[in-house]
Amino acid sequence: MENIYTEKIKIGMSSCMYGARVRYNSKGWEMLGYLHRERSNYLWTPVCPEVMSGMGVPRSPIRLVGGNGEDFWIGNTKVKNREGRDVTSMMGKGALACYETLERAEVDAYIFMEGSPSCGVYRTTLKNKRLGKPPGVFGALLLNRGYFLIPAQDLQSPVKWWDWRRRLTAFVWLKRQKVTEVKDLYEIWHILKFLCQELDEKSARELGHRIGSFKKDIGEKVVAEVKDEILEILRKPSDVKRVKQWLWKNYIHLKKSKGISIEDVCPPEALRNMTHIAEEMIHVEIESRDKGLIFGSSPINYKPSR
Ligand code: SF4
Incomplete structure (x- = not known):
């Protein structure tokens, strides 16, 4: 996928x-x-x-x-x-x-x-x-x-638009995915779980456990309902504080596990303006996309065919 x-x-x-x-x-x-x-x-x-x-x-x-x-x-x-x-x-x-x-x-x-x-x-x-x-x-x-x-x-606001834009991309991508079997849900969840945890930690953890416990033959109806639950989480409004915290969390994960290093990414408590935060997020997005990695905060890359 x-x-x-x-x-x-x-x-x-x-x-x-x-x-x-x-x-x-x-x-x-x-x-x-x-x-x-x-x-x-x-x-x-x-x-x-x-x-x-x-x-x-x-x-x-x-x-x-x-x-x-x-x-x-x-x-x-x-x-x-x-x-x-x-x-x-x-x-x-x-x-x-x-x-x-x-x-x-x-x-x-x-x-x-x-x-x-x-x-x-x-x-x-x-x-x-x-x-x-x-x-x-x-x-x-x-x-x-x-x-x-x-x-x-x-x-x-560059940060608020970035927040909506990355979720909109994930939302539309998921809507278009053919999801009929449990293995499709596993793959989707692997890609979207960090973003869902950021947006609604309680629902995402519960959903993660449920997906992990599914047997092979749960039926297309249940699979479709789980897909709808993920879509619902993706469209929930967020806030800048949470976006910053998870940017840092996901960036540190990429840094430790994949060796990505971007100089101007700051910890959540560092004071900087909205434009700087948006630039940090776009840098991590581009770097992970170029290396073929999944950036938890923005897991779906949007490359429109012109
Ligand atoms: S109905 Fe909607 S689009 Fe029309 S003027 Fe009011 S807010 Fe704008």
Whole structure:
């Protein structure tokens, strides 16, 4: 099993974060500029559920009444605009139209605007008072359908983007793997276990023990369920402290076992800026890739065929 992924990864994105001025107040931001040349490694599908609902630009801002986006899909939440008009049905249609677009485009991930009652998903960077009740209507739909979800604000931080990018690559690589037998799970786990331990140590240790105890004939259904559990771990939000600690742990492992040595990799307690940390991680990534080794923090190499 090769730890290389060569297809261009397809990513959906909140249109207002892609630069389209589609917010209720006709604003929009060009967040992909933060990725510089790396943006061309991906295929982008921008969508706006509120525009697709037929509410237009500019429009009255909307809010969820009675619950969050999860509650919306079981009929327990309404959507109203500032004037109190009920736009629940329009919102549902707009979200489903965008979902169908992403499915047609065969997208695996979505970059969302944090805090939006439509596209929002996780609470990560914004202050609580601006967050509303995540997830939003469209965010909840994508969360439940297993999309890999990235807050657009994290594109501004080289470390946070590196964190999402290495996991997205592993996520899409795993999704495409044909996993039918226990031996496939062993191989996958050998490649992804350190990354899974970093993201959710308790679940990963339990999963590791379970995979180790499997007999040959557990059946395709169980194998597929374990694959889904690994995918779920890979899309969990992380934090910079944890990323730094595991970078050091995995780097020391490579240094001791494979003789890799990179001068500018620092221990987690060393003070340095985000750009330096991102450069350290990219150095270890490149060095291990060139030597054909698995770097536990970023085990899948992405080499798009042009
Ligand atoms: S619905 Fe989503 S894409 Fe449209 S303006 Fe709001 S956050 Fe942006």
